Each structure stands twice: as C-alpha cells, then as structure tokens.
Amino acid sequence: MSVEDATPAEFEGSVVTEPSYFRIFLTALTPAGALGYKDQTVENGGFDSGFTALTDTSYQPEHLNASVTQNGYVSVLAVDAATGDLTYIRETQTEDADNRFAPPQNLGKPDGVSGVLDTVLINGLTGRANVFLSSSEADNTIWWKFQNPNTVVEKTFKVVPPGTETPIEVTVPVEVPPAQIWSDWQQLPGALVSLTATQNADGRIFLAGINADGVPYLNLQSNDRPFLPENWSGWQDISEGLTGFEQIVCGLDHDALVHIFARIGDKIYMKVQQQVSSSGFGGWVLFASFASPVHTMDVSISPQGGLYLVAQLSYGANCPVYAKYQTGTGSDDWSDPAVIGHVYQNCNLILQPNADTSLSLFSLDPDTGKAAYLRQQSLGHWSATWTELGAGYAAIATTQDITPNPS
Template identity: 50%
Template sequence: MQTDEITSDGLPQEAAGAAAYFRIFVAAVNTSGTLGYFDQTSENGPYSGSFTPLTGDAYVPATLRAGTTTNGYVALLAEDNATGHLSFIREEPEGTDRFEVPLDLGLPAAGPCKSTAMIRGIDGMINVFAVCADQTIWWKYANSYSVREETITTTPPGTETPIEVTVPVRVPPDQAWSDWQQLPGALVSLSAFHNADGRICLVGLNASQVPYLNMQTSDHPQLPEHWAGWENISGGLTGFEQITAAISGNAIAHIFARIGSKIYQRVQTEVDGSEFTDWVLFSSFPDTVSTLTLGPARNTGLYLAAQVGSAIYGCNEIMDGSGSWTQPAIIAHMDGNCTLSLWPNADGQLSLFALQSASSTLFCITQLVSDRWSATWQPIGAALTGFALTSDVTPNP
C-alpha cells in the first residue's frame, strides 16, 4: 500500500499553503474486487460509511495506489483482475461524473504486476512503476506539455492600432503516455519517494531479501530522465522483510527497514545528496515487527508506526537538528495481522488506518496530540481487501 508524495505539512506539493478544501480520500477494493472509495464528510471529520463503486470491473487489491495529479485532483492506479492491465483513473475536473473512465495503461511485456508504485515526476506528471512476476522492473510516465512561442496580433486596450506580440503557448504531447520501459535489475517489491529536489527515488527488495536504492540523476524537468543504477544498500545486514522511505520537513530522506524484531534506519547525509549513513538500529521490540509505516508529523518531522503482536507502537522525529526520535510507545492495539497507513488531516493531526486481515475491516484512529491518540478504533468499511490514501483538495463537481 502506497500513498502520494506529501510536503512536510501534509499537503500535496501544488496545493501546500493554498488549499481551502482538504479531506482524506480512502480508495479501497472489496472482497468482490470492486474498486470504490470512502469520503471524509468534513475536514478533520468522520467518514461517510458508504462504499461508492467506481467501475464495474474487478481489481487486484495489493497493487492499488492513490495520489494526486499536478492540478490536485485525485488519481488512482489499479490492476484489472481479468487482464492484468493497469488502469489510471482520475477525477474529472469538469462534468457530471466525479471520475473519468479508466485509462488503460496496458501491460508490461513481462506480464501481470506483483508490485506497483505511482508518484509525480519532477515535471509534475504521473510516473508509474511495476514489478512483474519474473522480477523485471518497468516504468511508464505521462508525457509533459512543451512550450513554444507564437506570434499573434492584438489591439491593446485604449488604442486602435493592432500590434504583433510573441507569447508562450503550452503544447500537448503527441503521445499522452510513454511506452513501458524496462529498467535494469530484478526485484520482488518496490516503493517510491521524492528527493528534496523533486527527483524520484526507488527502494525495493529482491528475492534474496536484499534492499536496493535507485535515484534519478537529473533535476531538470525538461531533460530526459536517467537513473543512477541500483545500489545494494544491505550494509552487512540480512533478512530484510520490508523497506520504506520518506522525506521529512528538514528535506532529508530517511529509509527504514524491518528485520525480525528490529527496525533499522539510514539517513541522507545532506539535502539533495546521493549518500546515506550506514544502517543504525532504530528500535528493538520483544516480538516480531509485522509491519511499519511512515507519515508526516505535525512538527514537520516524520512519524513512524509499527505493529508488534497486537500492540501498535508510535514515535516521532524531534525537529531540533539532532536527528533524535521519541521512544516508541504503544498507541493502540489491534488483534491479528494488519496493513497500516498514516495520513494527515487538514489540521495536521495524523490519522492511522488499519486494515485487519481477519475481519477484512478498515479502521481508523486519530492523533489528539503528538503522543496521544483517540482510544477507540472507528470502522471505515467492511469486506475490504486493500486500500490506498491520498488528499482530496478539490471539491466534488
């Protein structure tokens, strides 16, 4: 489960500081394979409780992703269960229907996907990544508009004499999306995050549970993108079970990994840099860490939540320049295995979502202050098999 990139205050990049409408959007796939969503009924408020279907097709829950387009509209990436093709579904800026008809992005040459990621590129356009069953890695992106100069004739106000002026004009691409391109390497899982300069960074695990990192090399939005290549970042550790990364309010990227009962951390050594510290032991627990997730803390740092047995621990980065974190403390309990995800509300307080595998029910609790959370899990929806979160900053048409 993956979510769209966010700024330190929790807003999508193009809407930060300007949004007059901000609600958490919950996309989900139910046990029948139907793709739909739940709306937050007000900023910082409860959820509708009703599952609104988007299409009549069936989708794969594990590869569902959510994000926003350049102009702030909700965007979804979903894998068609029958064909294995990936579909791109976005809100309709104009019209009576809230969402456009799904756009078929096709299928990588290697076949159906086992892991996907969706993130905006440095030009603001959507990038899609897929790992196939044969562990090959594929990339597809929406082509950006170009700008050309045109000379037009116009009559300035207050005059009767026409003049010629040269103005920039946005030109749509000949092809809306690129073809699928294979990236070198072999992985079984993949996730994406942003460097401070907007470049896309990828982290993933291979079949031997070895973690790798790859970063785009150009920070110019109009130049062809190239990749530095996959770097083995195991650093002497073995048995990686999950790896995830995010950038905090100090513009430094953090990579976290779980191995058994321990969580490890690597930190970028400088803003926009390609070097990271060695792995350090972030925390050790009395039992196996089954999952972890990252989100933006209200103090512009990062917040980490992890499930250990039935206990869910939380801790946040202390933004004093020391790189320190609060000690992990139990913030909630949930029986059985869960999929966890954090997302900020309009007021900056986080909500923690947990999809309980045994009951197929999605629950939510909300942060009250930095180290205290609401005591009772609120159900969002039942009979669900996968979900993804993003920010809805555009009122429904």
C-alpha cells in the same frame, strides 16, 4: 478508455481556486475485485457510511494505490482482473460533470509481463503521475510509465505596442500539453519483488525496493535527463552488511532530507540523506528494537513537520502498535517507542494527515476484511478506540483530496 483518449485538460496548469476543503479519501477493493471509495464527510471528521463504486470493472485485490494529480485531484491505480492491464482513474476537473471521476485510462502492461508483484503511484518532477511495477515473471523486471511533460512550441501573436496603433507580430515560446499523454512502458535495469518511492526535495523520485534474496536497492532520477531509464543514477546495494530485509519505507522530513527505514525481524534500522537533494546517505543505525518481530510499518509527516513512524508487532491476538517521531530538527532527535494502540491480527497500516495536520492511522485486518482508523489527539497520544469503516475489504489506500470540487 485508452491513454490516447485522455483529455489534456489536466495538463493545462495548476488550480488557481482556493481549496474549499481538505479531506481524506479512502479507496478499497473487495476480495471479488469491486473498487470503491468513501470520503471524510467534513474536514478532520468521520467518513461516509456507504461504499461508492468507482467503476463496474473487477480488479486484482492485491494491488491498489492512491495519490493526487498535479492539480490536487484524487487519482487511483489498480490492476484489471481480466486483462492484467494497469488502470488509472482520476477525478474529473469539470465542475458540472455528470460523474465525479473521469473514465478509467487503460495503461496496458509491458510486453512479456503477465502479472505484477508490486505497484507504485507517485507524483514526479513535473508534478504528474509516475507508475512503477515489478513483474511476477521469473526475472522480476522493473517497469516505469509516466505522464509526459508539456512541450514548448513557438506561437506568433499580434500585439499593439504601448503608444502606438499599429499591431506587430511577436513570436514567443508557449508551453502546450504533450501530443501523447502517457509515455510508453520503459524498463529500468535490475530485479525487485517489492517497491517503494518518495520524492526528493527537488521533486526527483527516489525508487527503492528489495529483491528476491532480501537485498535492498536504491535509485534516483538524474538531474539532466530524468525521463530516460538509462539516465537514472543507477541501483545502489544499500544492505551494508545487514541481511534479511523485509520492508522499506521512505519519507522526507522538515529539513528536506530523505529518511529510509528498514524492517528486519524485531528491529528497525534508519539511514538519512547526507545533504538535501543528494544521492548520498549515511550508514544504517539501529532505530528501534522490540521484543518480537515487526509485522509492518509506515511513515508520514507529523503535525510538527518531522517524520512519524508506526510499527506493529507480530504476536498474539492483541498486537501492539508502536510510534516513534522526530522531536527536534536533527535526524537524531526522536522520541522513544511507545504503544499507541492495539490491533487484533497482523493488519496493514497506513498513516494519513488530516486537514489540521493531525494524523489518522488506518488498519485493515486481512483475515476479516475489517477496516478501521485511529485519530491522533496530540503528538504522542491517540484516541483510545478504533472507529470502524466497514468490512469485506481486501486492500485499502488513502490520499488527500484538496480540490475545490465539493461533491
């Protein structure tokens, strides 16, 4: 299904029905490129035992993202294995539809780009999907595609004013779905090999990443014309004398301030937005230091509204996973790092909130393909054992499913 065939139904406003549940949705790719999913069977509970196929198409196992539409429906982004085109899949909004998911939308790929290094799927200023990719070509170009905002047209209606019987014509501006659902691919300046993004407090997107030399950069959509590449604020080199950046993650805390975390060897650094919705940040501060290098990290909102960061160290067959979380309203109020669990290998980690705001920590062992999760019991304490979700996976992604569709 091409983007031109996408139904405008998802652009007709927000869901007004109260959600009947809030479940975690987990999607996964196998090494052969099969794309499927499993849900929590109940809020805050366990997951389906089966793995339900999303489509019959094979996808590149290295690239997988999950998010929600502006109406709270699940959406997934993957890369077609045969063509290299990006594919967007979302739940249908029709309650009596034969299939839970609408036909995949082929987003294509930018001209001159034969492969991708990294992809991001995030909701933007209008609440609609934004897609970013970094090219695997030698120039590592950065590309952007988004669901177009609604347009405003004038429509004339006949109305009968109160106290009269004679209708009159009234012309008013009306918001209608865009003629073209998705924008064309647009190139952003710069070159990056990894990408990450978060929403600013006002809904604009902060895009960050690291280039081939390990230098981190940050960019923010503009206020006045946010949907033009030339009107982003411009890339800032945020290295500030540090070198060897390996990973960046971002989050928005309970004070609506964006926090950026950087992983370099055995240390994690943090920088904090100086004012709500501004483009300015304070300098890097040492957030945590460990006895061995950090393999990966992730950040999420915690049950008490602050940020919660997990980090996995890179040694032995029983690698510790540390957690550190905000304990107060200030950016300096954080707990000490503490071990919350162990993993057998250098896993990929994902934090995802449950319906009751407690967190689940998902891990994927790239060597065995085993996926599992750990449940948070209280702010600083987690269950003692991992619950297995299956094996034979090459990539996983999670999001929340908050729509009233009970299927």
